[in-house]
Amino acid sequence: MGEERGLVGRSENQPDMTTQSTTTNPIDADSAAPDGRLVCGMLTRRGLLISVVLGALFVLLFRQWFSYQFKMSWENKEDWGHALVIPFISGYLLWLSRKMIAKTPVHVFWPAVVPFLVGIFSYIYNLFFISNPMLQGFSMVLSLGSMVLLCTGPGMMRYAFLPIVYLLLMVTISESIMLQVTFSLQLMASQGSWLMLSLIGEPTGWFSVDLVGNQLNILSGSGELHPLNVAEACSGMRMVVAFYALAGAVALLGCTQWWQRISLILLAGPVAILMNMVRVTVLGLLTLFDPELASGDAHTIIGTILLVPSLGLFMGVVWVLNRIIGTSGKEQPA
Numbered sequence: 001m002g003e004e005r006g007l008v009g010r011s012e013n014q015p016d017m018t019t020q021s022t023t024t025n026p027i028d029a030d031s032a033a034p035d036g037r038l039v040c041g042m043l044t045r046r047g048l049l050i051s052v053v054l055g056a057l058f059v060l061l062f063r064q065w066f067s068y069q070f071k072m073s074w075e076n077k078e079d080w081g082h083a084l085v086i087p088f089i090s091g092y093l094l095w096l097s098r099k100m101i102a103k104t105p106v107h108v109f110w111p112a113v114v115p116f117l118v119g120i121f122s123y124i125y126n127l128f129f130i131s132n133p134m135l136q137g138f139s140m141v142l143s144l145g146s147m148v149l150l151c152t153g154p155g156m157m158r159y160a161f162l163p164i165v166y167l168l169l170m171v172t173i174s175e176s177i178m179l180q181v182t183f184s185l186q187l188m189a190s191q192g193s194w195l196m197l198s199l200i201g202e203p204t205g206w207f208s209v210d211l212v213g214n215q216l217n218i219l220s221g222s223g224e225l226h227p228l229n230v231a232e233a234c235s236g237m238r239m240v241v242a243f244y245a246l247a248g249a250v251a252l253l254g255c256t257q258w259w260q261r262i263s264l265i266l267l268a269g270p271v272a273i274l275m276n277m278v279r280v281t282v283l284g285l286l287t288l289f290d291p292e293l294a295s296g297d298a299h300t301i302i303g304t305i306l307l308v309p310s311l312g313l314f315m316g317v318v319w320v321l322n323r324i325i326g327t328s329g330k331e332q333p334a
Contacts (some may be wrong), residue, residue: 016307046277049133054151058144061120062313064127065136072133072172082242089249090163100136112150117141127284135170138206162252169245185240190230194276197284207288218284226287230280246311254318264317271313275306280304 059066073083094101104132119142126135145164149157194211201207210217218226251261252324282302 002180008330034263043205049296050151060138062123062136062143062150063132065123065140067169069131069137069172073170079171083170083246086245088166089252093166093252094160101156101159104152104159106156108151108153109149109153112146114152116146118144119146132174134171134174138168141165141171166248166252169241169248173241176300178179185276186214186230188273188278189276190216192273192281193230193284196277196281200281200285209284216280216284218287220288226284228280228287230286239276240269242307243275243310244268246307247271250311250315250318254315255321257321260318260321263321267317269311275310279306 069083073080098203117160118332119139123136123139123143126139128134141164144167145157145161148160148164152160190211190213194209194216197207197209201209201218205221207220210219214226214230218228240298244265247264255264257262263279279302285304
């Protein structure tokens with residue numbers, strides 16, 4: 001009886017741990033970390049509410065840059081249209097990690113206050129003093145990453161770091177930088193397309209081509225001259241930016257190893273330059289039929305169509321890299 005009374009006494013004075021463990025979701029409840037910090041689940045009602053409030057305040061703070069960026073990308077789709085897709089890809093990357101995010105406790109990481117304030121002050125300076133949208137965008141990404149680190153801790157940044165860094169590819173590049181870098185890329189495109197056109201036209205006698213600076217002079221067999229200015233035909237730098245965005249998306253979504261991702265990123269520049277040469281070559285061939293096809297809507301359509309084989313090329317590289325891992329990962333027979 002004494003033993004029974006002891007059992008009854010414990011059941012009356014102490015909570016039933018079995019019942020409590022089945023009725024309480026540890027992810028939905030706030031708890032204390034081993035060092036005493038208050039933590040909570042990211043996908044709890046409280047965590048989602050805090051995220052919505054902070055997100056609204058963040059958009060309000062950077063609303064002028066967001067407005068500029070959307071207008072720039074929408075009005076110049078042929079150059080910066082890819083920037084409209086970047087945030088959705090970043091969001092999809094976070095969605096893929098949603099289960100791990102739900103299991104990761106969050107807490108305030110105070111050292112992140114320093115880069116957070118640096119990002120805000122940099123944005124304000126570039127907004128009111130020098131008016132540089134590119135630096136405003138970089139400041140926005142720095143502030144966003146620092147805010148996530150500040151409010152969630154280093155554990156959560158394991159899943160948020162790459163999606164946040166990927167947002168850098170949606171920032172439009174300043175025109176001064178575009179002019180400096182684009183000129184050298186256009187010279188490369190003109191020289192490469194001159195070589196391709198020569199290999200097509202000279203052996204067949206269909207046409208001949210001469211290169212003067214960045215202008216291709218295509219002389220048809222009938223003696224008609226068709227000049228093609230590469231600077232007007234396509235902008236190499238904009239194509240490079242678009243290809244880096246494409247390579248980054250394929251690397252993050254299609255590869256799991258760091259060396260695979262780095263390989264794809266390194267290939268983005270050469271592939272962009274090669275496809276730019278192909279683009280100019282196609283435009284040069286079209287001028288033999290109708291010079292109007294090398295300008296206006298036709299020029300934009302050709303640039304868009306060439307993104308399709310480029311995507312196929314990257315996917316082929318991903319397949320090869322995955323095959324290399326699969327082959328090397330097989331156990332060798334004893």
